[in-house]
Amino acid sequence: MDTDANLGVDPGEYLRYKQVMEKPFQTMGIVPPYTSIKDDLFNYLNCRPKIDGINSCGDGYDRSDLRAILPILTPMTDDFLNGPIEYDLYVSYEMALRDYDRDGIITSTEQTLYTMHYNRIRDLWVSVTSSE
Ligand SMILES: [Ca+2]
Numbered sequence: 780m781d782t783d784a785n786l787g788v789d790p791g792e793y794l795r796y797k798q799v800m801e802k803p804f805q806t807m808g809i810v811p812p813y814t815s816i817k818d819d820l821f822n823y824l825n826c827r828p829k830i831d832g833i834n835s836c837g838d839g840y841d842r843s844d845l846r847a848i849l850p851i852l853t854p855m856t857d858d859f860l861n862g863p864i865e866y867d868l869y870v871s872y873e874m875a876l877r878d879y880d881r882d883g884i885i886t887s888t889e890q891t892l893y894t895m896h897y898n899r900i901r902d903l904w905v906s907v908t909s910s911e
């Protein structure tokens with residue numbers, strides 16, 4: 780629930796937690812990088828619940844948004860949780876891959892670049908591994 784890891788839970792973090800628990804993003808069986816639903820995913824990440832109940836959408840999402848929602852996008856199996864990479868380090872890796880200009884905000888353009896990059900690398904690996 781403490782998505783910015785500052786040892787406190789502010790109302791925004793609490794509402795984001797409730798959103799993720801009660802109205803999680805629906806992947807509808809689509810697998811990463813969620814190309815066909817990338818705009819819906821971006822909107823889910825970008826629009827934070829407000830205290831008055833009305834969604835608040837900004838210019839992008841930040842690390843705490845990503846940290847709150849990654850468990851939906853990457854199921855946290857026991858193997859993952861007990862693996863060599865701690866969750867916060869994993870979130871940092873994901874931020875580094877997405878935040879091209881290193882300003883701490885993932886814009887729609889950066890989300891698109893990330894998705895394109897992910898697809899390109901996945902296709903490369905598929906072509907490499909299928910030629911063996
Ligand atoms: Ca906090």
Ligand SMILES: [Ca+2]
Pocket residue numbers: 878879880881882883884885886889
């Ligand atoms: Ca950025």
